[in-house]
Amino acid sequence: MKKKIKIKINGKQIMINDNTKLHVFLKKFEVPLNKVAIELNREIVDKKKLNDITLKTNDKIEVVHFIGGG
Amino acid sequence: MKQDKLIISKKKFSSRLIVGTGKYKDMSECARAIKISGAEIVTVAVRRVNITDKKKPLLMDYIDPKKITYLPNTAGCFNSREALRTLRLAREIGGWELVKLEVLGDKKNLFPEMIETLKSTETLTKEGFKVMVYCNDDPLMAKRLEDAGASAIMPLAAPIGSGLGILNKLNISIIRKQTKLPLIIDAGLGQASDATIAMELGCDGVLVNTAIAKAKKPFQMAEAFKNAVIAGRQSFLSGRIEKKLMAIPSSPTKGII
Numbered sequence: 001m002k003k004k005i006k007i008k009i010n011g012k013q014i015m016i017n018d019n020t021k022l023h024v025f026l027k028k029f030e031v032p033l034n035k036v037a038i039e040l041n042r043e044i045v046d047k048k049k050l051n052d053i054t055l056k057t058n059d060k061i062e063v064v065h066f067i068g069g070g
Numbered sequence: 071m072k073q074d075k076l077i078i079s080k081k082k083f084s085s086r087l088i089v090g091t092g093k094y095k096d097m098s099e100c101a102r103a104i105k106i107s108g109a110e111i112v113t114v115a116v117r118r119v120n121i122t123d124k125k126k127p128l129l130m131d132y133i134d135p136k137k138i139t140y141l142p143n144t145a146g147c148f149n150s151r152e153a154l155r156t157l158r159l160a161r162e163i164g165g166w167e168l169v170k171l172e173v174l175g176d177k178k179n180l181f182p183e184m185i186e187t188l189k190s191t192e193t194l195t196k197e198g199f200k201v202m203v204y205c206n207d208d209p210l211m212a213k214r215l216e217d218a219g220a221s222a223i224m225p226l227a228a229p230i231g232s233g234l235g236i237l238n239k240l241n242i243s244i245i246r247k248q249t250k251l252p253l254i255i256d257a258g259l260g261q262a263s264d265a266t267i268a269m270e271l272g273c274d275g276v277l278v279n280t281a282i283a284k285a286k287k288p289f290q291m292a293e294a295f296k297n298a299v300i301a302g303r304q305s306f307l308s309g310r311i312e313k314k315l316m317a318i319p320s321s322p323t324k325g326i327i
Contacts, residue, residue, distance in 0.1 A: 029121050031121075035128060037160070062118065063118065063121065064116050066114040066115065066129050067091075067116075069115025069145050070090030070113055070145065
C-alpha cells in the first residue's frame with residue numbers, strides 16, 4: 001500500500017498519497033485553474049509551476065475564487 | 071453628455087454607477103440587475119472555492135470579466151495583512167490591478183480602520199496596484215490617502231448596508247473641493263435619490279449593493295439607480311441656481327390686469 005500523508009485544503013484536513021504533485025491533486029478536485037488563485041503555505045503559487053511542486057505532509061493549500069460581494 | 075466619462079487610473083467608463091454583486095437571491099438575478107443598471111464595474115469578493123461541491127455555479131460564468139470590469143474587494147478583512155493577502159490573491163486569479171481596499175475596524179458598524187487602510191494603500195501602491203479606497207468621510211484622511219497614491223477616494227455615505235443615505239454632505243463637499251481624484255460614494259445609500267444627491271455634490275460616481283440587491287424589486291431599483299446617477303450628474307454639470315431666502319416670481323410682474 002502507498003504511503004499516505006496528511007494535508008489541509010481550504011481548512012479541511014485530508015489524506016493523500018505521498019509524492020502527489022500539486023497539479024494532479026487540483027485536477028482531482030476539478031479546480032478550474034484559470035478562475036482561481038492558489039496559495040501553498042501562505043505563498044502564492046505560480047500556476048505555470050504546479051507540476052513542479054510535490055506535496056509534503058502538513059502542507060496547507062488555499063484555493064480561492066471570486067464570488068458575489070459589495 | 072457623450073464625452074463625460076468616469077476616468078479611474080486612465081481607464082474610461084461611461085457609467086458612473088458601480089454595483090456590488092453580493093446579497094442577490096442567485097447569480098442570474100445578480101447578472102440581470104447588473105445589466106439593467108448599466109454598470110461597467112462590479113465589486114467581487116475573494117473566497118475559498120467549495121472543493122467538495124464541483125457543480126456550484128461560478129460568478130465568472132454569469133458575469134463575463136472581459137465585458138465587465140471586476141473590482142476585487144477585501145470585505146471581511148480587519149487588518150492590513152489580511153487585506154494585502156486577499157488582493158495579492160485576487161491579482162493572481164487574472165491580473166486585476168484595479169482593486170477596492172476595505173479594511174474594517176469594527177464588526178458592528180463596519181467602519182473603516184483608517185490607520186490600517188492607509189498602511190495598506192501605501193504598500194499596494196508600491197506593488198503596482200491601483201487602489202480605490204473605502205474610507206470614512208474625513209477630509210484630512212482623504213488627503214493622506216491621496217498622498218499615499220490612492221486611485222480613488224471612496225467615503226461612506228453611512229454604515230454599509232444601512233440605507234441611510236448621505237449623512238454628512240458638508241464633509242463630502244469639502245473632500246470634493248480638495249481632491250482631483252475620482253470621488254465615489256461607497257456604502258450606505260438606500261434609494262435612488264441618495265445617488266442623485268451624491269452626484270449633485272460633485273461626486274464622480276456611486277457604489278451600490280444592498281439598496282439594489284435587497285429592494286423588493288431589484289431590477290426596477292437597478293434602473294432607478296442608473297437614471298438617478300445620470301440625473302444627478304447632469305444636474306451637477308448644469309450649474310444650479312443660487313439658494314435664496316426670498317421668493318422671486320417666475321411670471322413677469324409687468325402687465326398684470
